[in-house]
Amino acid sequence: MLPRITTPDGVVFRDLNGNGVLDPYEDPRLGVDERVADLLGRLSLAEKVGCMFQTVIESGPEGALVEGAGAISKSATTTVVTGKLMNHFNVHQLGDARSAARWNNALQELAETTPHGIPVTVSSDPRHSFAENAGASFAAGAFSQWPEMLGLAALRDPDLVRRFADIARQEYTAVGLRAALHPTLDLATEPRWARQAQTFGQDPAVVSALGVAYLEGMQGPALGPGSVACTAKHFPGGGAVRDGEDSHFPYGAEASYPSGSGEAHLEPFPAAIAAGVTAVMPYYSKPIGLTLRGIDAAEVGFGYNRPIIGDLLRGELGFTGVVLSDWELINDNHVGGQVLPARAWGVEHLDPAGRLEALLAAGCDQFGGEECVDLLIDLVGSGRVAESRIDDSVRRILDVKFRLGLFDDPFVDEDAASAVVGAAEFVAEGHRAQAASVTVLTGRDRLPLGGTQRVYVEGIAPDAAARLGTVVADPADATLAVVRLQAPWEHRDDLFLESWFHQGSLAFPPGLRWRLARIAEACPLIVDVFLDRPAVLSDLVDVADVLVADFGTNDHALVDALTGVVEPVGVLPFDLPRSMDDVRAHPEDRPGFDDPLFAAGWRC
Template structure:
C-alpha cells in the first residue's frame, strides 16, 4: 500500500502528519538546519569542503539528514539545473526521500557579497531593490515574476528575501537591498514582490519568500551592521519601533511563507510597558513568540539569520557567532535559547548531533521538535517538492537570462536612474553629435555611443564620471570588506579632481547610491547629477540619451552633511536636518 504522504490527493497537512509519524528523531532534527551549499564543476555535487560550505554534500544530506540549503556558487543555468537534479537524486536515496529545498539570497542585481547577495551571473540583471523602489509597483511585480521563473528553472524554491527593513540610518551598510526609508512605500513594494514570487497561494509554481529581518533591522546604532560585534545594538531613540514593524504586519497579511529575525539586540525597548530582553532577535522569546507568533499570529517558518551558534571560520578569517547578548552561553545553551524563543530553523549551522543529544538528554522535548518539523515539512508539500522536485536542463538554459528577461532588467536599470540636477537643461543627450567625451568609472565602449572618447578632460566637450558610494574600507573579520559602512563623505582629493574637470568641460556625475552619499560638494560642480542603484554603463547611456526615460525617485533622503547624520535618530526615517534632497525627489524638469 502506498504511503499516505506520497499520495498527492491528500492535503499537505494530512501528508505532513503521516510523514512526521514515520520520521526518526535524527530526520526531524535534520529539517531544522539550513546551511550553505555550493555546486561543483559542470553542475556536480561538491564532495569536499567548499570555500564556504562546512561539509561535503553527501555528508550533510545522508549523514546529517539535512534538506534545506542556501546555495552560493552556481555555474551556468544548465549546470545549475544539473546540480539541483543531482542534489534531489541524492536526497531521494534517503530512507523517506525528503526532497531538498534550495534557497538563495538575491542574485539578480550587481552586488557580490557572500554575506548578503550575489551578482547576476547568468540570471537577468536588474537594479538593486533600492532601484526597484525608485520605480513603480508594476516594475517590482515584473521583476519578481521574472526572478521566480528563473529560480524555478534551476530548482531554487525559497527566496531569502525580500528585505523590508526601513533604511532609517543613512550609514547602514545593508540598505541597498531594502525598498528605502518610507514604511508606506516599502509595504506597497513588499506586496507586489510577494505576489510576483509566491502567487496568490503557495503551490508548485511558487518560490516561497522569507521576509526579513523581523522586527526591522534598520535602526542600527551609528549605522554599524549587526553581522559584526561592534554593530550588535539596535536602538530606538525616536520611539519608532512600530514604524519598523509595519511592513512585517503587511507581509503576514500577504501570506509570506517565512520570516527571518535579524542579528541585532534591542536596547531600551519596551512592549506593552514590559522591557524586552537585550539579546539578539533570534534568541528573543518576547519578539519571536510573544510578538510574532502570539500577537501577530504568524504560523509560518521562522529561520534564524546565519551562524548564531558557532563562529564562522573561512578564507583565513573568522566571524564570531552572532550570539549578541548571550555570548557567555555554550553552543548547546544557545541552541536551547533559540528554540525556546520560537524559531524553527538554524541558519548557517549543521550541528545536528548537538540538537539530537539535547533531546536525548531531556533538555528539549521531542514534541517541541515536532512543532518545527511539521511547519517545515508542510511547506515542502505545499510547494509540490514531494511530487516533482526535478527541473529540465534545456528549459533552464532557455529561460534563465533569456533575451526577454534581460531586456526587462535593462529597461529597469535605465528607468531607475534618478535625475537630481539638469542645468541647461542638457538632457537628453543626442547620440554622437561629433562630440568628444572623457569618462571615468565607465567603459569606453559604452561611452562611444555619445561621442569620440578622449583621454583628457581638457580635450573633451563633455565629461561623464561614475562614482561609487563612499565608505570606510575594513577587512579584519570575515565578510567585513564586503559591507560598505562608515562615513558617507567623498574624499577631498576626489572632490578637488572633479572641480578641475568641471573647470575645463561640462561635467555629468553619476553618484552610485547603495547608501545616501553626501552630495553637497558635488552638486555645484555638475551640470547634470544623477543617482543610480545598480545600472550598467550601457543602461546609463540609454537613460542619458532618453532612449529609456529615467524616471526614478529617491527612495531615501540625501543628507546635507555627516554632522546632520550623526545627530539624527537611527530609528526615524528621513530624519536628517535640512536634507540636500528629500525622499521621493526627482528633478522638476524631468519629463513625466
C-alpha cells in the same frame, strides 16, 4: 532517480521510502495536512532534526556535487544530506543555467537515498542585481540583471516590482531554487548601514506596498508547485543599527531607537504576513530600549528574543509560518585564517547547546548557517528539549515542502533552464528598469544629451562611452565629461565577510571635489553616483552640471538614460544628508532628516 510507480487505480507516485506501497505522504491526491501528519509520524528523531538546519552549500564545476569543504560550505554534500539528514541548503556559488539545473537534480537524487526520501529545498539570497556580497547578495551572473531593490523603490511602481518578482520566480524555479531569503523589509533609516541596497528605502508605506507586490510575484496567490517560498526579513526591522554598524559583527551588535520609531520599522511585516509570506527571519541585533505593540523586547539578539518572536510575531501578529534564524547564531565560523564570531548577542555566555536551547525557547523553527544536528539530538536525549517541540517546528517546515510540490517532483529540465534563465525578454526588461531608475538630482534641463560630442569619461566602458561621441583622453579636448562614482565606504578586512560590507563614512575624500572642478572648468560635467548607501553629495552639487544617482545601472543603461532612449524617472528612496555631522547626529531609527540635501521622493 527513483522510478514513478503507477497503482492499479492509476495513481502515479514516487516510492520515496522504497517499500513498494503508496503511503499517504507519497499520495499526491491527499491534502497537505494529511501528508505532513503521516510523514511526521514515520520520521526518526535524527530525520526530524535534519529538517531544522539550513547550511551553506555550493555547486561544483558543470553542476557536480561538492564533496569536501568548499570556499564557504563547511562539509561535503554527501555528509550533510545522507549523514546529517539535512534537506535545506542556502546555495552560494552557482554556474550557468544548465550546470545549476544539473546540480539541483544531482542533489535531489542524493536526497532520494535517505530513509524517507525527503526532497531538498534550495534557497538563495538575492541574485538579480549588481552587489556581490557573500553575506547578503550576489551579482546576477546568468540571471537577468535588474537594479538593486533601492532602484525598484526609486520607480515606486508595485506592478513593476510584481513583474520583476515573477521573472525572478521563473528563473529561480527553472534551476531548482525554491526558497528566497528575501524580500528585505528593513527601513533604510541609518545612512551608514551596509545593507540598504536590498531594501525598498526609508518610507514604511512604500516598503509595505512594494514588499507585498514582491510576495505576489514570487509566491503567487497561494504557495504551490510553481512558487518560490519567501522569507521576510529582518523582523521586527533591522535598519536601526547603532552608529550604522552592521550586526554581522561584534561592534554592530546593538539596535538603537533614540527617536522611539520602532513601530515604523515594524510596519511592513503585518502587511507581509497578511499577504501569506512563508517564513520570517529575525535579525542579529540586540535591541536597546525597544517596545512594540506594548511588548518590551529583551536585550538579546532578535533570534533569541522570546517577547519579539513568541509574543509579538506569533501572538500579536498571528504568524503561523516558519521562523528561520539568521545565519550562525550558535557557532563561530572559521574560514581560512579568519573568524566570524557567532552572532549570539546578549547570550555570549551560553555554550552552543545553551544557545540552541534558547533559540528554540524563543520560537525559532530552523537554524540558518548551522549543521550541528548532533547538538539538538543530544538536547532531546537529555530531556532539555521535548520531542514535541521538535515536532511543532518540523510540521511547519514539511508543510512548505509539500505545498511547493517537492515531494511529487523536485527535478528540473536542463534544456528549459537554459531557455528561461537570462531569456532575452527578461534581460531587456531588467535593462529598461536600470535605465528608468536613474534619478536626476540636478541639471535635468541639460538632458537628454544630443548631437555628437567629444567626450571624456571615467568609470565607463569604451563601447558604452562611444555611444556618446568620440572618446578623448583629456578633458581639455572634450565638449562633455561623464564620470561614474560609487558611494564611499571604509574598507575593513579583519573578520570573515567584513570586506564585503560597505560601512563607515559616507563622505567623499576632499581631493575628489577639486579634481572634478578641474574637469568642469574644461567642459560640462555629468556625475553619476551609485548609491548603495546615501552618500554625502554636498561637495558635488556645485561642481557637476548634471548630477544623477543610480541604484544598479550598467554603462549602457546609463547612456540610455542620459540620451533619452529611456526616460530617467527614478525618485530618491531615501534622504541624502548634507554632511557627516548630520549623519552622526541623526537618530538611527528615524526615517529621514530635518534638513536633507535632497529628500526622499526628490527628482529634478
